[in-house]
Amino acid sequence: xxxxxxxxxxxxxxxxxxxxxxxxxxxxxxxxxxxxxxxxxxxxxxxxxxxxxxxxxxxxxxxxxxxxxxxxxxxxxxxxxxxxxxxxxxxxxxxxxxxxxxxxxxxxxxxxxxxxxxxxxxxxxxxxxxxxxxxxxxxxxxxxxxxxxxxxxxxxxxxxxxxxxxxxxxxxxxxxxxxxxxxxxxxxxxxxxxxxxxxxxxxxxxxxxxxxxxxxxxxxxxxxxxxxxxxxxxxxxxxxxxxxxxxxxxxxxxxxxxxxxxxxxxxxxxxxxxxxxxxxxxxxxxxxxxxxxxxxxxxxxxxxxxxxxxxxxxxxxxxxxxxxxxxxxxxxxxxxx
Amino acid sequence: xxxxxxxxxxxxxxxxxxxxxxxxxxxxxxxxxxxxxxxxxxxxxxxxxxxxxxxxxxxxxxxxxxxxxxxxxxxxxxxxxxxxxxxxxxxxxxxxxxxxxxxxxxxxxxxxxxxxxxxxxxxxxxxxxxxxxxxxxxxxxxxxxxxxxxxxxxxxxxxxxxxxxxxxxxxxxxxxxxxxxxxxxxxxxxxxxxxxxxxxxxxxxxxxxxxxxxxxxxxxxxxxxxxxxxxxxxxxxxxxxxxxxxxxxxxxxxxxxxxxxxxxxxxxxxxx
Amino acid sequence: xxxxxxxxxxxxxxxxxxxxxxxxxxxxxxxxxxxxxxxxxxxxxxxxxxxxxxxxxxxxxxxxxxxxxxxxxxxxxxxxxxxxxxxxxxxxxxxxxxxxxxxxxxxxxxxxxxxxxxxxxxxxxxxxxxxxxxxxxxxxxxxxxxxxxxxxxxxxxxxxxxxxxxxxxxxxxxxxxxxxxxxxxxxxxxxxxxxxxxxxxxxxxxxxxxxxxxxxxxxxxxxxxxxxxxxxxxxxxxxxxxxxxxxxxxxxxxxxxxxxxxxxxxxxxx
Numbered sequence: 001x002x003x004x005x006x007x008x009x010x011x012x013x014x015x016x017x018x019x020x021x022x023x024x025x026x027x028x029x030x031x032x033x034x035x036x037x038x039x040x041x042x043x044x045x046x047x048x049x050x051x052x053x054x055x056x057x058x059x060x061x062x063x064x065x066x067x068x069x070x071x072x073x074x075x076x077x078x079x080x081x082x083x084x085x086x087x088x089x090x091x092x093x094x095x096x097x098x099x100x101x102x103x104x105x106x107x108x109x110x111x112x113x114x115x116x117x118x119x120x121x122x123x124x125x126x127x128x129x130x131x132x133x134x135x136x137x138x139x140x141x142x143x144x145x146x147x148x149x150x151x152x153x154x155x156x157x158x159x160x161x162x163x164x165x166x167x168x169x170x171x172x173x174x175x176x177x178x179x180x181x182x183x184x185x186x187x188x189x190x191x192x193x194x195x196x197x198x199x200x201x202x203x204x205x206x207x208x209x210x211x212x213x214x215x216x217x218x219x220x221x222x223x224x225x226x227x228x229x230x231x232x233x234x235x236x237x238x239x240x241x242x243x244x245x246x247x248x249x250x251x252x253x254x255x256x257x258x259x260x261x262x263x264x265x266x267x268x269x270x271x272x273x274x275x276x277x278x279x280x281x282x283x284x285x286x287x288x289x290x291x292x293x294x295x296x297x298x299x300x301x302x303x304x305x306x307x308x309x310x311x312x313x314x315x316x317x318x319x320x321x322x323x324x325x326x327x328x329x330x331x332x333x334x335x336x337x
Numbered sequence: 338x339x340x341x342x343x344x345x346x347x348x349x350x351x352x353x354x355x356x357x358x359x360x361x362x363x364x365x366x367x368x369x370x371x372x373x374x375x376x377x378x379x380x381x382x383x384x385x386x387x388x389x390x391x392x393x394x395x396x397x398x399x400x401x402x403x404x405x406x407x408x409x410x411x412x413x414x415x416x417x418x419x420x421x422x423x424x425x426x427x428x429x430x431x432x433x434x435x436x437x438x439x440x441x442x443x444x445x446x447x448x449x450x451x452x453x454x455x456x457x458x459x460x461x462x463x464x465x466x467x468x469x470x471x472x473x474x475x476x477x478x479x480x481x482x483x484x485x486x487x488x489x490x491x492x493x494x495x496x497x498x499x500x501x502x503x504x505x506x507x508x509x510x511x512x513x514x515x516x517x518x519x520x521x522x523x524x525x526x527x528x529x530x531x532x533x534x535x536x537x538x539x540x541x542x543x544x545x546x547x548x549x550x551x552x553x554x555x556x557x558x559x560x561x562x563x564x565x566x567x568x569x570x571x572x573x574x575x576x577x578x579x580x581x582x583x584x585x586x587x588x589x590x591x592x593x594x595x596x597x598x599x600x601x602x603x604x605x606x607x608x609x
Numbered sequence: 610x611x612x613x614x615x616x617x618x619x620x621x622x623x624x625x626x627x628x629x630x631x632x633x634x635x636x637x638x639x640x641x642x643x644x645x646x647x648x649x650x651x652x653x654x655x656x657x658x659x660x661x662x663x664x665x666x667x668x669x670x671x672x673x674x675x676x677x678x679x680x681x682x683x684x685x686x687x688x689x690x691x692x693x694x695x696x697x698x699x700x701x702x703x704x705x706x707x708x709x710x711x712x713x714x715x716x717x718x719x720x721x722x723x724x725x726x727x728x729x730x731x732x733x734x735x736x737x738x739x740x741x742x743x744x745x746x747x748x749x750x751x752x753x754x755x756x757x758x759x760x761x762x763x764x765x766x767x768x769x770x771x772x773x774x775x776x777x778x779x780x781x782x783x784x785x786x787x788x789x790x791x792x793x794x795x796x797x798x799x800x801x802x803x804x805x806x807x808x809x810x811x812x813x814x815x816x817x818x819x820x821x822x823x824x825x826x827x828x829x830x831x832x833x834x835x836x837x838x839x840x841x842x843x844x845x846x847x848x849x850x851x852x853x854x855x856x857x858x859x860x861x862x863x864x865x866x867x868x869x870x871x872x873x874x875x876x877x878x879x
Contacts, residue, residue: 011875066713066876071716071876072874091721092719094719101713101714104710104711108630115633118626118630119626119627119630123725151637363795365796366795366798368799369795369799372799372803372806373805375818376805376806376808376809379809379818380670380809383671384667386671387667387669390666394666515641517638519641520641520642520644520646520648521641523645524648527651528651541662
């Protein structure tokens with residue numbers, strides 16, 4: 001469905017000198033600096049797949065999404081979606097896709113939500129019959145009924161997001177782009193949105209491309225992930241693959257009852273580990289141990305710790321996504337094709 | 338006084354920097370408005386050539402030209418955004434935050450705007466003043482710049498800004514009643530512009546009406562400073578006019594306090 | 610041809626829907642709108658008062674009587690109001706749409722970006738100018754010796770139509786600058802203000818200025834030239850043909866610059 005080959009995007013940034021003199025100078029003789037936001041990215045997404053597109057802030061995710069949706073023209077490289085090239089014949093192309101930018105809304109701010117859909121119906125030339133069916137379906141999945149008559153400006157963030165997703169799906173697109181669809185939402189609403197995305201994907205085989213900072217999104221939804229950093233691809237594969245390779249990094253955090261006994265803990269000797277396998281940090285209050293559950297099981301880790309020292313509190317958690325990305329980037333994994 | 342200056346100096350500084358950041362935009366904007374002065378300039382020029390008379394209701398052609406540009410300059414420098422600022426604070430509820438801060442509510446706005454006005458004045462004052470004086474010299478052949486009139490004008494201009502500021506703050510409180518201020522702002526600007534002599538000198542109005550308009554606070558905004566600059570007033574009239582300006586300033590400061598106190602009471606009873 | 614009709618039909622339909630939406634939005638801001646409308650009417654009334662003061666002292670202005678000036682003035686308000694009514698959103702392009710990165714959404718719609726932007730706002734405020742303009746014309750026409758023939762009515766409509774696009778063209782060109790500079794609202798403002806010159810006969814200006822408003826920023830064609838043709842001065846070819854030509858040129862340049870701008874649009878950092 002989606003083919004991306006050697007995609008690249010450069011931005012020209014005008015270097016502005018400070019002061020009035022600087023702005024006059026840069027007006028007549030602009031000094032440009034070229035910034036590569038996306039550097040030679042390739043991937044392929046089959047029809048019906050939900051692909052998670054992840055990476056740290058400023059990695060170039062949004063730039064890629066904007067190129068795939070026809071908002072930006074690539075500097076070089078190719079992308080083809082459903083046989084069409086986004087930035088060529090844009091008007092025809094965008095009929096086939098739906099786009100949601102989590103931080104922006106495409107709804108009409110002052111009007112009742114329903115009005116937005118009436119307008120979009122005309123813009124996308126959806127006929128009456130189809131529109132009715134579609135609204136019924138979206139209503140069912142996204143539960144719009146509670147607030148469809150309220151002005152958009154009065155909606156809560158969660159409602160607004162559901163409304164925005166519905167707006168992007170009104171014309172039954174084949175591909176749905178979601179840029180941070182769960183940003184700023186509480187746990188219950190996040191769950192709600194994830195359920196809806198799944199339902200839509202299951203119902204119509206809609207291909208979904210999703211960017212997020214939330215590992216739960218990825219775990220719950222995505223068949224596959226592409227991870228980028230500083231504009232380049234650093235990982236491409238199934239979620240399980242990522243997990244087995246990197247996702248097993250865990251963090252054990254505990255507050256020792258007294259630090260004297262806690263200092264006797266020596267994980268390296270106990271489990272025969274090297275510096276690469278384990279990282280112990282002690283801030284004088286909480287001790288944090290980062291380790292890989294493939295090398296040492298969580299159970300062993302816990303029982304060893306508890307056998308040496310008493311603790312006031314203890315827990316084991318996943319390292320967060322930024323952490324994993326940092327890990328992968330640091331270890332310099334070759335991008336798998 | 339020293340203490341006040343110390344507390345509010347950062348606001349002035351911030352306002353100045355803010356205005357400096359937007360100065361390129363501001364210059365384009367001002368340029369658009371100056372064009373409008375030139376339309377009036379040519380219009381009056383045509384009026385004097387068509388009419389054949391040397392004066393038009395007591396104004397010679399160069400009086401009229403100076404009036405057009407100096408009233409524009411006075412309007413720009415004494416402009417105040419107080420109504421908008423207060424209206425926004427009321428609408429988004431942040432006005433409640435002002436109550437818990439140990440600073441006078443309107444002073445924060447005032448000192449910030451003073452910074453902005455200083456930047457504005459730096460951009461427009463010198464070129465426009467110089468242009469007008471050069472024109473006066475070219476038109477009359479005599480160097481007519483009178484330093485005393487100029488200094489009194491500056492004093493009157495300062496008063497006119499302060500009156501305008503307090504008037505606008507008072508007006509901004511109407512946001513408690515009206516939800517949106519776009520329409521009423523437009524109406525206000527239109528009425529104030531006319532009554533302050535921004536369209537034609539108040540001397541052109543029918544005698545009775547003109548007299549009343551001279552006493553209203555609006556004349557203090559533009560008309561009085563401009564007439565002083567033009568040298569149209571003799572010394573007693575100048576003193577009387579400045580006195581009138583001081584009166585209106587005191588009036589609006591007082592009114593502002595009353596409204597503010599009422600708001601505080603209203604909010605502490607009803608909650609934000 | 611059939612495709613063209615289908616396309617135009619769709620455009621009109623969308624326009625109608627948006628107008629309906631905007632009227633609904635207006636109802637939410639009723640009081641605000643009405644005060645604003647009163648303000649607009651008052652502004653024009655004050656301008657009229659201003660002119661009447663002038664004409665209380667002189668019989669005519671360079672050969673133009675009070676009534677003729679009112680006719681030109683009224684004429685100038687019509688294209689201005691129509692442009693205001695339909696193409697007001699171009700101002701937002703220069704002031705904030707591009708700076709905030711909000712242009713993205715227009716690029717994800719299956720209609721031309723220019724259409725998507727302009728259709729979104731139906732600026733009802735413009736009715737104030739429209740009403741005043743028509744009133745001024747109605748008051749002045751009986752007093753200016755106008756030849757009311759079928760041809761002249763036709764030419765009148767044609768010239769208002771094209772004059773509208775002179776306004777739109779100037780706004781289009783100047784607001785497109787924002788695609789490169791992120792913000793150009795004040796540049797638009799500066800050029801737009803030149804339109805006020807068109808309310809009076811160009812003969813009152815000096816040579817350089819009347820050259821500029823005739824050929825460089827041709828606002829003279831939005832009011833004075835066409836209006837003075839109806840007042841019996843000048844010829845149709847220059848006064849009205851010129852209006853049409855300037856409109857076509859400005860719109861062609863505007864659309865060209867717009868399209869160039871869209872293709873170099875860089876969005877905003879996420």
